[in-house]
Structure formats: C-alpha cells, structure tokens
Amino acid sequence: MKILILGHKGMLGSDLMLRLIASHEVTGKDVDEIDIVSEDECRRVIAECSPEIVINAAAYTNVDGCETDRERCFAVNAVGVKNIALACRERAITIVHFSTDYVFDGRKDLPYDEDDQPAPLNVYGASKLEGEHFLQAFSDRYLLIRTAWLYGRQGNNFVKTILEKAATVKTLAVVDDQIGSPTYSRDLAAAVQLLIEGGNTGIFHVTNRGRCSWYEFACKILQYAGISKVIVRPIRSSGLARLAVRPAWNVLSSRKFFSVTGKAMRFWQIALQDYLELSGYRKQDLVRKRDHLRE
Numbered sequence: 001m002k003i004l005i006l007g008h009k010g011m012l013g014s015d016l017m018l019r020l021i022a023s024h025e026v027t028g029k030d031v032d033e034i035d036i037v038s039e040d041e042c043r044r045v046i047a048e049c050s051p052e053i054v055i056n057a058a059a060y061t062n063v064d065g066c067e068t069d070r071e072r073c074f075a076v077n078a079v080g081v082k083n084i085a086l087a088c089r090e091r092a093i094t095i096v097h098f099s100t101d102y103v104f105d106g107r108k109d110l111p112y113d114e115d116d117q118p119a120p121l122n123v124y125g126a127s128k129l130e131g132e133h134f135l136q137a138f139s140d141r142y143l144l145i146r147t148a149w150l151y152g153r154q155g156n157n158f159v160k161t162i163l164e165k166a167a168t169v170k171t172l173a174v175v176d177d178q179i180g181s182p183t184y185s186r187d188l189a190a191a192v193q194l195l196i197e198g199g200n201t202g203i204f205h206v207t208n209r210g211r212c213s214w215y216e217f218a219c220k221i222l223q224y225a226g227i228s229k230v231i232v233r234p235i236r237s238s239g240l241a242r243l244a245v246r247p248a249w250n251v252l253s254s255r256k257f258f259s260v261t262g263k264a265m266r267f268w269q270i271a272l273q274d275y276l277e278l279s280g281y282r283k284q285d286l287v288r289k290r291d292h293l294r295e
Contacts, residue, residue: 001196004029004051006036006084007058011155012098015189016055027051031058036080042087053196055096056084059128063102066124067243077127082134085142094141096196101148101180101207103129106247113253114146114203122244143195144203145188148250149217151275152185158214159275162221166230176215176234180250181207184271194261204260205252208268224273225281 001024007013008028020026027049034045036058046054059077060066066073081097088095102125103118120126135142151157165172183206191206212220215234222230237246258264 011152013057019189039083042083046087063124064243078130081131085138101250106249111251111253174215174218176213182268183207
C-alpha cells in the first residue's frame, strides 16, 4: 500500500516509518513540510503524495502547556484533524488517527471500552475529543486508535525523565494515585500495521497489557535499568503543582483489538525491558519473571 505518515519524525511516527517501510511504499512529512492547521497545505500535500492511507501521528501533546495555550492546542489536535479528514474524503483515502485515554474522566473502575462515554477533565483531553468528533464527522473511512502512557525512542517521555533524574538525585517523588498501562511506541506501531493490513476501521483501544501506577512504573524502570541507589517515594497527585487535572484511572481495554486481530499486546513489563535494552541500559536478571509474563 501507498502510505503517508504525518509527524513521521516524532515518537510514534518514527516507529511507524520503521515498521511499515519494509512492506509498503511509505512517505513521511513533518512540521517543516506541512502545517496541518492549514486546510490548503493538507490538500496540497495529500494530493502530491496521492496515498491510499494517511496516518496522522502529529499532535500537540504538552498536557500542561495546553492549559495555557488552548488556541494552539485545539488548532493542532482538532482543526488539523478536520483538515486532514476533509482532504482524505475528497480522494476516498483512509485516515488513521490517534487519540488518548485523557478523553475519559477516570471515574470508571474497569478498563474503558471503545463505546464508553468520553468526559475529559483537561484541555488536552477536550482537544483530542474534538479531533475525534471532526474525524467521525468529516471522514467516510477512518481508523481511530486510542492509546495511553506512550514512550519510545524519539522525544521526551516518562521513562527518559526518570532515568535522567536518577542520574542526578538520590530520591524521586512519583504519584501513586493515577493508574494506567504504559505503552511502548514500537508495540503500538506493530498493532497499527495489523489493523491497517486487515482493512479495519472504527475505534480501537490499544495499549500494552497490564496496569500500574506512575510510582510502580518508575520503580520498574530503575529496577530493569540496574539502578539500585535511588529511592522512589510515592506521593499523591495533590502534592504536585500541575496546571492540568489528570484522570485517576487511565486503563483502556484492548479486547476488541485482540478479537479482531487474534494478537494480544505484550505485557508492559516485557515491553519496558526491551526498550531499555535497545536504549543501552543494563538488563537485569529477570528471565524467570519474563517467562512467567509470557504465559
């Protein structure tokens, strides 16, 4: 297939390029080549590339920054999606778009399914939800993938932040009252390939399996990286001075993805170990635990 990836230099976009280029004709465009806020630019670039599928991996993801830059946040995460969707509809092109667990309010005590009612708590979540609405309103053929707690090789993420801080301090304070599913961008890219090659459309939740708090995630990062001299201290979210309110429960159910593809996402612990190994961090002797998780 002929595929155009928007935001191909970012965390997810770069992994999508690496994953798809081996078996498809893939073109990448980033912010230096297309401004998705411009309807004319979206039409021009998509017309020039003439793809069968457009994957939109471009987004404004600074959650706290969205609170103070609402206009730019909605321009990229909502209006940009509308522009891409309109350009794709004119040419009968399938659009793949990514959204977030932050479209939900976190008050559910079970994993969120695709048909659960969104109710965002912050500006970022509201902008992504409006992007979803534009996608559904202006695209005749779309694949909408919600994911959560994403980390990968490119860009900033929680794993890199913890490792960088651990190199300079002896104690880390991390919230333990927000629960979610850490998701490796390489695993998400592999899931996207399965979905598009299967011709799937509609809404899918895709994350690595399992759940943890940010505190538990931080502890595993240090453990798997072989860092034993840094103490991680659990704190409540109220102890952090953040502009954006975060949901307490960020767990998405990937049951629909499994039922359609027959493939289960890896446990987040296994994915994290692979990420750390590829990033050059020392692997811990956790073979027995890894084998247990693979069952």
